Amino acid sequence: MTTAVRVVLAVLVAVLALATAAPAQEATLKVVSAFPENSIYVKRLEEWIGRVNGASKGTLQLNFIGGPKAIPTFEVGNAVRTGVVDMAMSTGAFYTNVFPESDALKLTQMPIAEQRRNGAYDYVNRVWNQKGNMQYLARIVEHQSFHLYLNRKIDKPDLTGLKIRVTPVYRAFFTALGATVMQTAPGELYTALERGVVDGYGWPIGGIFDLNWHERTKFRVDPGFYDAEVSLLVNLDTWKKLTPAQRDVLTRQGLAFEQANDFWKSYAESETRRQAQAGIETIRLEGAQARQYVDRAYEAAWADVLKASPEHGAKLRELFSKR
Numbered sequence: 001m002t003t004a005v006r007v008v009l010a011v012l013v014a015v016l017a018l019a020t021a022a023p024a025q026e027a028t029l030k031v032v033s034a035f036p037e038n039s040i041y042v043k044r045l046e047e048w049i050g051r052v053n054g055a056s057k058g059t060l061q062l063n064f065i066g067g068p069k070a071i072p073t074f075e076v077g078n079a080v081r082t083g084v085v086d087m088a089m090s091t092g093a094f095y096t097n098v099f100p101e102s103d104a105l106k107l108t109q110m111p112i113a114e115q116r117r118n119g120a121y122d123y124v125n126r127v128w129n130q131k132g133n134m135q136y137l138a139r140i141v142e143h144q145s146f147h148l149y150l151n152r153k154i155d156k157p158d159l160t161g162l163k164i165r166v167t168p169v170y171r172a173f174f175t176a177l178g179a180t181v182m183q184t185a186p187g188e189l190y191t192a193l194e195r196g197v198v199d200g201y202g203w204p205i206g207g208i209f210d211l212n213w214h215e216r217t218k219f220r221v222d223p224g225f226y227d228a229e230v231s232l233l234v235n236l237d238t239w240k241k242l243t244p245a246q247r248d249v250l251t252r253q254g255l256a257f258e259q260a261n262d263f264w265k266s267y268a269e270s271e272t273r274r275q276a277q278a279g280i281e282t283i284r285l286e287g288a289q290a291r292q293y294v295d296r297a298y299e300a301a302w303a304d305v306l307k308a309s310p311e312h313g314a315k316l317r318e319l320f321s322k323r
């Protein structure tokens with residue numbers, strides 16, 4: 001064979017190899033949010049989606065479908081479980097209709113970074129896999145205590161005669177304090193306040209300006225209690241169908257998102273200031289009364305979780321509680 005023929009053959013072999021190589025696998029995942037589109041959570045989600053799509057170099061495309069107008073808040077969990085959507089941003093309180101343990105995530109007393117070290121994350125992910133057909137990808141909100149916001153003044157932790165908007169997050173606690181409770185998705189709260197249907201509501205320290213609730217809020221009760229949790233969930237069948245490289249992109253980007261959670265500490269401070277500037281007065285429980293208020297919050301919530309799920313509840317309590 002002459003050199004020229006050899007070169008031509010080598011080029012042909014290379015061209016053939018390129019032509020028959022499997023194309024880079026691409027996956028497009030449908031993503032929804034259980035929170036309204038104008039919330040801070042969705043703003044940060046959309047930025048993250050942009051980063052993931054950039055980092056995946058065409059192997060993975062996250063396609064944001066929208067908020068509760070696409071899938072109603074309390075139906076997002078089942079949409080993830082059944083694969084109607086591939087991925088969602090939600091909070092445990094919104095999918096207790098899938099499995100009751102979900103609402104326990106608000107009771108974690110250490111950062112998610114530590115939960116990944118102490119076995120809590122792995123335990124949660126196993127339960128979420130088994131009972132929700134979900135991969136628990138990342139916790140993207142923490143360092144945000146929940147508060148009671150009111151339009152009527154109280155001077156002790158007694159909510160007798162008050163009607164308070166809740167989700168499962170606050171139901172047991174506010175009921176224990178004597179409130180009459182009414183559940184709404186975040187998207188329905190403004191109207192409930194406007195019409196005077198409720199005298200107050202539960203929400204984390206940050207975010208009340210996103211849907212203009214500050215216009216209809218006179219007081220915030222301190223201290224806060226629990227730790228707001230918002231997480232990314234992936235349908236487990238979708239997760240298993242991804243290539244290892246695609247799962248790796250999601251895992252790494254999920255971790256990177258978690259590692260930016262210190263944002264929520266400064267956000268809590270700025271939102272506290274902003275509430276004061278907006279004229280929202282603080283009703284501050286002090287000393288023993290404050291301690292009893294917070295203890296009661298945890299007791300009421302754990303009693304609920306343990307009743308619904310004695311075994312997982314006990315294990316989660318052990319893993320989530322400060323030692």
Ligand code: 173
Pocket residue numbers: 091093094166167168169185186202203204228229230
């Ligand atoms: O809607 C809610 O008050 C609620 O349950 C929640 C949970 C996590 C973050 C923000 C709100």
